[in-house]
Amino acid sequence: MSDAATNSAGKAMLSARGLHKTYRLGRVDVPVLHGVDLDIQRGEWVAILGASGSGKSTLMHLLGGLDRVDRSAEDGKPRGVIEFEGRAVHALSSRALDAYRSEAVGFIFQFYHLLPELDVTENVALAGMVRRGARSAGRADLMARAQAILERVGLKHRLRHRSAELSGGERQRVAIARALVNRPPMLLADEPTGNLDQATGDRILDLIAEIRAETGLTVLMVTHDARVASRADRAVRMVDGRVVAV
């Protein structure tokens, strides 16, 4: 186990051990993660810093339940363990993993990934609909909650706008609102300022910091920018699929 990844004391909220991930490109297997260990404490803001291709986004996808670790060719067992609040995420069924993504984590991406056909409020409410669709949560309730969180991120005046009508910073605020509308305990941010100018990026980081301070949100942020990583409580550096330093 790497000390760099697990320097925090006490029981981690999210714990990863020996994560391996290989992608197949054509006929070639490309190993991306080579036994990554990482612990994240509740309420902590951790930055994963690394160059392009170092495996930081892949790690975030595994931790967020978007992807699964490799399985051993010999016994078919997962090559790595991910635990979230004591639950073995790596062993969850597809349905349980869907629920994990919906309830435990909120994603924000470099390119915002808003649905262009929906307006701002609907984009945010969508996450609530996905989570509660089967339980037929009231649409009005969800829309009200979406509007409230949009007000919190400073977009009260943009509720009925489409994403194409927003600036980059505004789009990322919508993405943050969408990620947090279900009140997940952890935010996974993949290069959240990578597509923004520095000033706008800073305001986004300020917003994340404010929300974290208000809610005790745990933040895992992937970035290649050391200046951005400096906003986190600690930064974990990745090189060639391995965590090498704090």
Add this chain to the structure above:
Amino acid sequence: MYASLLTRRYLTSKVMPLLAAGAVALCTLMVLITWSVMGGFLRTLLDSGRTFVGDVRVQWPTTGFAYYEDLVGRLRKEPTVAGATAMIETFGLLGFDDGRMDGVNIRGIDPATYASVADYEAALWWKPIQTPVRKDRKREDLRLTPEWRTVLERVYEDGLRLAEMDPETGVLKPAVVMGIEVSGLSERRVEGFYTPREMGQPTEKGGVRMSRQFAPATSVNISVLPLDTKGRSIEVSARRMPVANEFRSGIFEIDRRTIFLPLGALQRMLKMDEAVRVEPGSAGATGAEDLPFGAGADGREAFAEPRVVGVDPARVTSVWVRAADGVTAQQLRDAVEAVYAGFARDHAGDVPSAELMRLNKLIATWEETNAVLVGAVKKETVLVIGLLFVISFVASMLILAIFWSMVAEKTKDIGILRALGASRADVAWVWLRYGLMIGVVGSVAGGLGALAVVRNINEIHEWLGASLGVQVWDPKVYYFTQIPNKVDPLHAVIVLGAGVGFSVLGALVPAVRAARMDPVRALRFE
């Protein structure tokens, strides 16, 4: 909930799904119009037997069979029978005063009993009416006008009894009722009613004088060919008769080629009426070698009476039977066969045997009698509808192609949904629901369009004819004067259901593709 939101937004914000819905609408429209017209044509064809001639016919063509009144009486006692009538069906020549001659089907009927198997009264055209035909908005139909009322009441009465009363003597004379397209004297207007046509008449000086002739005010010459009991011709029998009225059945071939005569008059013309039978070779008998003269009781020369040995009863060529309500034509045929068997037993030697009738299929339903025509129409209907369903399947492939490209276009959306926690089944359902919506929108639009077109198909056809000179529905070819314009609700449900089904089918493969998409790759898709 979000599936509904996304479906709605995708449907209204892109051109491609509207194109897909348009393809479904066009297919639905095409199939439903074709099925309605072809199916309506078939239904009208089958109904025409019931409405104008009857359900089952007992026939002995050409020479006919005797004791028909007994057969009609027996049939009327059957609970499966609503009515029965005797008839002579033959061919003849119809001569008009302007020199035209035309071959026609002649039906000798008893108007009173004929009304029990066919809607004869309703078919008579010239009679006073109160309500104009649907498109006669200017009320130009002369049947509506008060000044024609007296004339029309008289010709209607004449039509009902197939006789015309001599206004001076009060004597009834046999008269003919012609199909309204037979004489060419009645011209059909686009509004759907008939007016006396303006015809050229030769003048004494060799010129031409134009005048309108009201068909029931004319007379015609009818020539028929009587046959003896062996089917040999005797001599042409011709008679001039006044026209009592005209009828319109809506079946072009009947309206163009059929005339009605009183049964008795036609029997006399065809020598099928009751006649005494004389001993061959006796004086005065046909073929006798003796001189027809001999010494009378007073010793003076007198006609020698042929020796009468019996009576040849009157004959008809067919008996038409109409089924009681709820009785199928096949059930009626079986019942008529049973009745005929008893009739043939009681008149053995004088009428064709039941076995002969059965073997020669001379007791048959209207559909069996017209099996070639009905079969051809049925096959054509099935073929056309089959082809159209294949075209609908092609539309399904079109939807598949459109959806396939839309799934590719929306790959990132799929990744986002998965990142938000949507399951594979949820994603598949978004696309299936999308296909369903396109199917419903397209099918309903197509169904409504088809309903509008079919209901107004005759008007559309007339407009095409008037403005472009296009006549698709030629009554000479298609048998009926009107294009069937009713949509069968069951057909509509099937076609709309198929439209929705094919749309969902078309969306199925792209939906599975979307569901199987790796969310990480989907999010990275450019």
